[in-house]
Structure formats: structure tokens, C-alpha cells
Amino acid sequence: MESLRAEGVSKRFDGLYALQDVSLTVATGERRAIIGPNGAGKTTLFNLFAGETKPSAGRVYLFGRDVTALPAHQRVHLGLARTFQVLNLIPSLSVLDNVLLAVQAVKPFRNGLLRSQSSYAGLFEEAEGLLSQWGLWKRRGDPLGDLSYGQQRRMELIMALASKPRILLLDEPTSGLSEGAAASFLDMVRGLGRDTTAVIVEHDMDVVFELADRITVLHQGKVIAEGTETEIRGNTRVREVYLGEEE
């Protein structure tokens, strides 16, 4: 079973190829990392999956359905959710209000006009469940902006999980986190059930090798390798363009 598939995807910006004829398939339940040096096209590929940009050529499939032309917000309703590399939350609203908006987004009553939000009991229970599970229930009344950076990174993930996604896109989720905070974040991701597929774009190689089942390596907009940790470690081309630089 496949969750996510790119087929011959290209993206051109001003005549330059950010991605060129990229194809990859992510199986359901898989943890896939996408790595590559700066400018390899990781973020562009990520945005194509999320629906923020449209490819210049090629097609994107979600659970076997062609979603190439589908805007980001509609992909959420098919079961896709994402986090942002740079914190993208609502700092002025309370922690609870942030989660309520995230939970409500995929509920049929999200367009409700005349009934108060607080009267939807199930909505609050779900938000409470999420916040308790990830240890932020006590902070529910505080403006989200008052949380520490690490807690806000956790909120990024909580907001994404609120829609009960079947596929989760993580954009450098540990960037800017201390080692300890990154480790507890990784525990969070590892704690997700195997019914959730995760695609992670990451710079930190330790994170990648620890989390991913398979790794796709991008270089100058093309896929140069794909495989398990050992396969990638043993790949001479990868060592040349990527790992070599780091070590």
C-alpha cells in the first residue's frame, strides 16, 4: 500500500530546475527521510507534497489519488498534515485555542455559524486529550507565545496531529532544539502508530538515521539514491556529494 507518490515531478523557478524528474513512493506506515545538501530541492519537494506549490511537470498522488491540482487545505481533508520548519503558530491566542482551531478544522461543524464553539463538548475533549498526552494541558490558558521554544516546537506537532492525519510531513522538526529537547521530540514521533506515515526533511543525520526506515537523497534537484540506512551509508555517490561534505 502506498501513501504518497511523486511521478516525474519537476519544478522550475525562473528557468532553473529546483526539481527535475523526481519520482518516489512512500509506503503506508513508512518513516521516510528526505535529505540532501542545501539547495538540493528538499523544501520544494516538501511544498509540492503539502500542496503549497504546483509542479511544472509530473503528478503527485495521495493514497493513490491524483492530487496535483488540489490546494493545501483540501489535502488536509484527505488525511495529510504538516509541520513548519519556522514556527508557524498563533502566539497571541491561548494554547487551547490553537489546538481547538486545529481539531475543529476537519470537523463537519467547522462552518457552524450560530452555535458557540464552547458548546461542542467532543471538540474540547479531543483538545484536552491531545494536550494532556503531550504534557501541555497545564499551560492551556497561557498565550501560546509564552511557551518555551521547545514547547512551541511540540505544539507544531500537536497541531498537525489534531486532524488525525494518515500521513505526516515534518519539515526539519528538530531545528533549533537542544539535544535533550530534540530527543524528547523524537520520542513523540516514534510514539506515533504505524498507521501513520511520516515523511521528514532533516539536516541532522543522527535524527535521520534514528527515525527513518528509508532515506531518499536529493542532489541538485534529482534523486541520486534511495534505500535503507546501510545502503545509503555505503553509497559512494552519496558520500561524495553529501556525507563527504559533512565529515
Add this chain to the structure above:
Amino acid sequence: MVSKLSGTQRLAYTLLLVALGAGVFVILPHFLSSYYVLVFAEILIFSIFALSVNLLMGYTGLVSLGQAAFFGAGGYTVALLVTHAGIENFWLCLLAALAVSALLGLIFGLLALRTTGMYFIMLTLALAQMVWAIVWRWRSFTGGDDGLPGIPRPDLGLPWSLADNVSFYYLVLAFFVIAVFLLYRIIRSPFGRTLVGIRENESRLQALGYNTWRYKYVCFVIAAVFGGLAGTLKVYQDGFISPAYCSMSLSALVVLAAMIGGTRYFAGPIIGAAVVWVIRSIVSSYTEYWTLILGVLMVVVVMFARQGIVGYFAQLREKRGIVKG
């Protein structure tokens, strides 16, 4: 338990305030001269108008400088139906006015919401100026700058006549209560909470799965309908309509009123409309420099009370609470 108790206390407090306010509004006309009764009716009408513009500005973060287009659309629909088609039925006229305002909102929203920020402000302004230009130039139909006189007070088939200012005031009060009730429900609803989310971070709301454009569009049309309602009531109050109903200065004045009262508070536009229209109606009878006073007030608000009058007192109470606690 503590938070629950303070919750019920707060509810009781709010209810008491609302009941007190309602009581004042119900008794008020019996202590006022006929002129001031009309001033109060006008304040209620402009409160509805200011609430409508604030649904866009305060809750969704869309500053519109063209809200008078809908005020005028409602007013002119009634005036034209009464004077040209001879339709005197109030409910029919009201329904038509709201429908025309909604339709105009649907069209203008489609155009204006292609943009954001400064471009949105300029587009709403330009679109409203087009409405103004049409009623100004189309003399044979709209009366041009002479306007359309001779719109009688509505006949609701009630045993008392609404030609009487006090009775008319109660009609306006009834619509004010309905409008406040509906708008309050809307801002507390999942839809209303989403509007606040869009104001604060639209891209995140999209990533969460919200079709933010559609929310803004619906909000724009709702605001248009309430703007049209205010215009409808105003034309019945005055018995007359002129292009001033859809003028740029009216659009600006209602935005100013909402800001003076406080755009982040539900009651803000009501308080702001009251202050602005008291200055406009009462001060202007003593001095022609009422806009100067309004200007000074605006400067004071911007410099010392960014959150408006309501916001200023709310923050004052919060501070005192912290000192006590």
C-alpha cells in the same frame, strides 16, 4: 472549582450589566425630548453599522473603507421601492434591501478579496465610490444629489403608529437587539473563531485545512447584510435618502467609531458609535468644529488607548485585579 465559580460569577455580572443596559434603553425615550429620541435611534442604527464593519476589521483583520456602499444599498433599495414602485410593505422592503446588500457583497467580495492589506482597503474604497457615483449621476432614477424624499415611516399593522418617534425608536431597538444577538453568536461560533485565526495567521489556518478565502468571503457578505440593515433603518428614520448614505466619509467615520470604541472587543463598536454620534449630533449643534473634537479624540485614543475606550477600561480592570490578587 474556583474557575467554575468565577465563571458563573462573570456570567451573572454580564447578565446584570446587559439587563441594566436593556432597562436603560427601554425606559430612556420617556425622559427625552423627541429630538434626542431620534439621536438615540440613530446611535443604535450606527452601532449595527459599526458592528458590521468590525466583523471584518476587528475579527478578520480586513479593513474596509467601503462599508457605506452596503449602508447605501440597503437605504436606496427601500427608497426606490417606496418612491418608484409604490411598495409600502415594510417586510418586503426590508427583505429586498437585505437581498440587494447581500448581492452587492457577493460581487464586491469576489473582487476585493483577491487582494489583501492596503490593496484591499483601496479596492473597497474604489468599489464604494462607484456606488456613490452611480447614485450621484443617475439623477432620473436616484434623484442625484437632491436625493429621494417622501419615504414614510413603516406601517407594521400595529395598533400604534411608527410615525411617532418613540415607537420608531422601539422598532430600531428591536432590530438592534436581534443584530447584536446574531453577531455575538457568530463571533463565538466555530466560524467566528476561525475568522480570528485567519486574522492572526492565515497561512497556518490553510495548512490546518481551512479554505480561508471562503471564510473571508462569507464574513464579507454577512457584514454587507448587516450594513444594509443599518441603512434600511436609517432611511425609514429620515424619510429621505441622499448620496451621503454611501459616501466615503461615512465609510471612514464608521471605521473611526469602531476604532475609538475598540475593535478587539464586541461592545467596542457600540460604545464607539455612541461617542462619535453624540459628538456629531449634539456637539455639532453648539459648534461647527465637531470634526475637530472628533480628531482630537482619535489622536488621544491612538496615543493613549490603542485598544479603544472599551479596551482601556478592560485593561484597567485587569491591572487592578492583578494588584488585588
